[in-house]
Amino acid sequence: MYQVKRPCQSEFVPIRNLTYHVQVWGQPAPGKVPLVMVHGWMDVAASYQFVVDAFAADHYIIAPDWRGYGKTKAPHTDNYWYPDYLADLDFLLDHYVQDQPVNLVGHSMGGNVVMMYGGVRPERIRRLVNLEGFGMPTTIPAQAPGRLATWMDELKKLRAGDMDLKAYNSADGVARRLMKTNPRLGQDKADWLARHWAAETADGKWAIQGDAAHKVTNAQLYRVDEVTEIYKRLSMPVLAVEASDNSLDLWWKGKYTLAEYHERLKVVPNVEIARIEDAGHMMHHDQPEVLARLIERFIA
Numbered sequence: 001m002y003q004v005k006r007p008c009q010s011e012f013v014p015i016r017n018l019t020y021h022v023q024v025w026g027q028p029a030p031g032k033v034p035l036v037m038v039h040g041w042m043d044v045a046a047s048y049q050f051v052v053d054a055f056a057a058d059h060y061i062i063a064p065d066w067r068g069y070g071k072t073k074a075p076h077t078d079n080y081w082y083p084d085y086l087a088d089l090d091f092l093l094d095h096y097v098q099d100q101p102v103n104l105v106g107h108s109m110g111g112n113v114v115m116m117y118g119g120v121r122p123e124r125i126r127r128l129v130n131l132e133g134f135g136m137p138t139t140i141p142a143q144a145p146g147r148l149a150t151w152m153d154e155l156k157k158l159r160a161g162d163m164d165l166k167a168y169n170s171a172d173g174v175a176r177r178l179m180k181t182n183p184r185l186g187q188d189k190a191d192w193l194a195r196h197w198a199a200e201t202a203d204g205k206w207a208i209q210g211d212a213a214h215k216v217t218n219a220q221l222y223r224v225d226e227v228t229e230i231y232k233r234l235s236m237p238v239l240a241v242e243a244s245d246n247s248l249d250l251w252w253k254g255k256y257t258l259a260e261y262h263e264r265l266k267v268v269p270n271v272e273i274a275r276i277e278d279a280g281h282m283m284h285h286d287q288p289e290v291l292a293r294l295i296e297r298f299i300a
Helices: 045-054 082-096 109-120 141-159 171-181 187-197 224-231 247-252 258-265 288-299
Strands: 009-015 018-025 035-038 061-064 102-107 125-131 198-200 206-208 238-243 271-276
Touching (some): 009 082, 045 061, 045 187, 061 082, 082 109, 102 109, 125 288, 171 198, 224 258, 247 258, 271 288
Parallel strands (some): 035 061, 125 238
Antiparallel strands (some): 009 018, 018 061, 198 206
């Protein structure tokens, strides 16, 4: 199994009527800028361990499990609203750093969160790193009735148990699932991740540590015009990192392309686009050493 080089400590923090689980590596110190790393959809904070181990410097790193993921319990809800992630992050920074600007990294859904948060609270961010937080395809108002109907239909499916996440007979089964989803993931990392991505239940099964309600379609349309106005306020330097595998083509089949994403980034005042070769969407698993060097060069 993968051998951790930099152990973390777990902390539980009260944030907005929830008890947030936060993984912390290193210690705060004068002159050390906190590095906040937020994970993506159906992932956990522990997922950054390989990158943390690959850093050359000793950083003070703060990485939460988002609400309803990992060891942060789900709120009393049957669906999730995107602005809650921004507010949770705002309260998290209040708790750990007060008014001190941070270096902020987000992957996938977390990348979308940090891009939005950075435009709303630019004074809190020194450097921002977006790991394939592409946003969503453009929507139009005519889609609203169908979107709301889908949302309500999926709430009923969730209640009926039709959207439950699969449980596995062992941690080995979880590891095999991770390796099937990402063929680049080695056995040692998969075995280690499985025990953080899932947890053993009372009946001996291994359940994914993610609330099934995260699968419910968002009732709100994705408004690119609103997103663009937020991106324009990203006053800090921004690094947008992409993997050589084009995930947008795989996910959206032409409905949303990498070229469209790059067009949106043109409104960001100070943005650099970087690419990691031989990597898929889970670049922090595939090429942690390369990603660590990119991040450290950018925030230096």
